[in-house]
Amino acid sequence: MQKTICELFAGVGGFRLGFERLNTGWNTTWFSQWEPEKKNQWAHDCYVEHFGDLPDLQGEFHTGEDISIINKDNIPDHNLLVGGFPCQDYSVAHSLNTSEGIAGKKGVLWWQIRDTIIAKNPAFCIFENVDRLLKSPAKQRGRDFGIILACLANLGYSVEWRVVNAATYGAAQRRRRTFIFAYRNDTVYGQQMSGQNAEQLIKTNGFMAQAFPISEMGEIAEIDLIEDLVEISDSFAFSFENAGYMTNHHVYTSKTIEREEPPILLRDILEHNVEESFYINDEDKMAKWVYLKGAKKIPRKTKEGHEYTFSEGPVAFPDPWDRPGRTMLTSESTLNRSTHVVSDLDTGRLRILTPIEAERLQGFDDDWTNTGMPQRMRFFCMGNALVVPMITRMGSILDTIIQNEP
Ligand SMILES: C[S@@+](CC[C@H](N)C(=O)[O-])C[C@H]1O[C@@H](n2cnc3c(N)ncnc32)[C@H](O)[C@@H]1O
Numbered sequence: 344m345q346k347t348i349c350e351l352f353a354g355v356g357g358f359r360l361g362f363e364r365l366n367t368g369w370n371t372t373w374f375s376q377w378e379p380e381k382k383n384q385w386a387h388d389c390y391v392e393h394f395g396d397l398p399d400l401q402g403e404f405h406t407g408e409d410i411s412i413i414n415k416d417n418i419p420d421h422n423l424l425v426g427g428f429p430c431q432d433y434s435v436a437h438s439l440n441t442s443e444g445i446a447g448k449k450g451v452l453w454w455q456i457r458d459t460i461i462a463k464n465p466a467f468c469i470f471e472n473v474d475r476l477l478k479s480p481a482k483q484r485g486r487d488f489g490i491i492l493a494c495l496a497n498l499g500y501s502v503e504w505r506v507v508n509a510a511t512y513g514a515a516q517r518r519r520r521t522f523i524f525a526y527r528n529d530t531v532y533g534q535q536m537s538g539q540n541a542e543q544l545i546k547t548n549g550f551m552a553q554a555f556p557i558s559e560m561g562e563i564a565e566i567d568l569i570e571d572l573v574e575i576s577d578s579f580a581f582s583f584e585n586a587g588y589m590t591n592h593h594v595y596t597s598k599t600i601e602r603e604e605p606p607i608l609l610r611d612i613l614e615h616n617v618e619e620s621f622y623i624n625d626e627d628k629m630a631k632w633v634y635l636k637g638a639k640k641i642p643r644k645t646k647e648g649h650e651y652t653f654s655e656g657p658v659a660f661p662d663p664w665d666r667p668g669r670t671m672l673t674s675e676s677t678l679n680r681s682t683h684v685v686s687d688l689d690t691g692r693l694r695i696l697t698p699i700e701a702e703r704l705q706g707f708d709d710d711w712t713n714t715g716m717p718q719r720m721r722f723f724c725m726g727n728a729l730v731v732p733m734i735t736r737m738g739s740i741l742d743t744i745i746q747n748e749p
Pocket of ligand 1: 351352353354355356357358375376377378380386408409410411426427428429452724727728730
């Protein structure tokens, strides 16, 4: 089987970089990256600067356009489909317009992934999403992930998932993300796995257990998924744990404890001789930082006029050197509670991170986003991206799996 990849929602290419670092012959045949309603497409430009653009099967270039207007039949063939897609409302209703008789909400990107799978039938898929995907929406916990699993089951795939904290597996950032690995049941791998005991699979033999070893695992909970997505959308609710496996519409899930590896610490990724512009010099600004990072109790009113107290605890200020960084958001570097503030290695004065340090938190090469975009966008792109070494870990497991595929 050829090691070909299609990367949807490609951002600045975290998946591609993770696979290319393996140097084992992975070849991206097509990608898609479009920031909705923005004139400047900084992430797409950065991606193309590093990897070049790719034509579709008509010889046309549409990698920088809204994926929902792309004819999926024109996407070049690939055996691995990857992508980090947003956590949205995946509910569906009956519709007479589509062949499957279902209608998802407009702009929900999961349906673009599904259409690509239907058109291209890839043997394997790896997706990334936030950890709360498993619990969403709050009023019908697990519904959205249930829809995703049922959708993949209906298309002939089995799935493993795992919530991974990158810092536990040797990275510089405490970033928890859900990784989803789907494989077609008719692959050699699919046939090998179909006879496996679910507990063994989650604990040791499965894809996720090999990429991200665990130290402990709890009881397994099970549930059957029905095929009808509308019915799942209307009434399904289930507590998905941080690890699990679905095959033939049957779900097994268990709470697992990750086996810790020594992380990279914040101090290890800090630069020397940092420019003055990154320092917090202004007294007024410093007071704002102290307020934002501090504990607070604020009286507020709901729309209905009900009074309540909004309270939040303190965030470490500055961020400690001897721990990995916190989760980086797209607002990193702005005056914001979640922005990292560090004590500088050389001067001991407080400052925000540099773009290179943000890249290091995500495990990208230094200056990856130094491709002409404004500094603010470099942080934005990194906040959107993923921890690249996590992809390389999964890629090396896929390398051994794919060897056995004809
Ligand atoms: C969570 S980010 C993924 C980042 C990526 N994994 C990386 O390493 O940089 C999702 C990306 O999907 C892109 N996107 C959102 N809507 C899109 C659409 N309709 N078509 C194509 N790309 C879209 C966003 O611009 C964003 O870069």
